[in-house]
Amino acid sequence: MSPVVAADPARVIATARAWLGTPYHDQASLRGVGCDCLGLARGVWREVVGPEPFPIPPYSRDWGETGPREVLADGARAMMSEIASSDAGPGALVLFRMAPRAIAKHVGILTGPGTFLHAYERLGVIEEPLTPSWRRRIAFAFLFPQP
Template sequence: MANKLEIVEHARAYIGTPFKHQGRLKGVGVDCAGLCINVMKELDYEIIDVKAYDRVPNGNLFDKIVNANLKRKHFEDVEPGDFLTFNFDQDPQHIAVVSEVNPLKIIHSYQKAGRVVEHYADNFWLSRIVATYEAKEDDNHEDHDLTLKDNEVEQADGKEEQQEQEDDGSLR
């Protein structure tokens, strides 16, 4: 498995990639989940990907998927290469890669920015942190209860997503 600095390095390679809801292609378009999923896939982690979610994802579903893919840890132990989830209403709905600490800096695909960005976490972001995660050392997803429809969960290999983006005209 990769070290945490490789996670940051791979995430930085996406900076400038346009925001695209449910996107999974570097340089073409990713959302916050797509950025994290792609980075983990590039580093050979086994990742569960959900293909169908709203622009404002269901917090319970989002939380289940994050917990299935990553290991929760205490915020006090946050390091570059960890992940943070954020809320905008009540439930977690957004995820970012930690690139620096003291002060905290994050990399994420953010719809309002229109692309993948890296910036310091100001009070807006700090007040919305829900949880801190790190990559799992093992790829065992069996201990998580993912009650999702078969067509919603697949091991992310990118081929179906690329085909969907080609079909809807977003790849040209």
């Protein structure tokens, strides 16, 4: 099997930035209407790669959720190339572990060496600095594939 070729990071970033200002809405994925962090990633996937390969089942909003499986990472791994978090650069999808010992439940897209874009409750889709607090929470990183 040949290695997956990554999508153009500039295209991923431009597509993600088109979602800026989209209101936060749990489990939604409609640019300009509403999305949560996973919905943002799903929308960028649809615009950069194509149709979503499988439906997303309902999921818990609990960032402190624990369990034996990294459900979000497993799903991303099935469709994307996983890279070391330390190798993640602009255009990479990153998964954040928001509480110690919790599973990774928050998603963002790196837009620069020190910035990322994500959907955050009450704020919607925003781009902000990747502060040390955010950076240390990165648990997994993936590359969007070319269509």
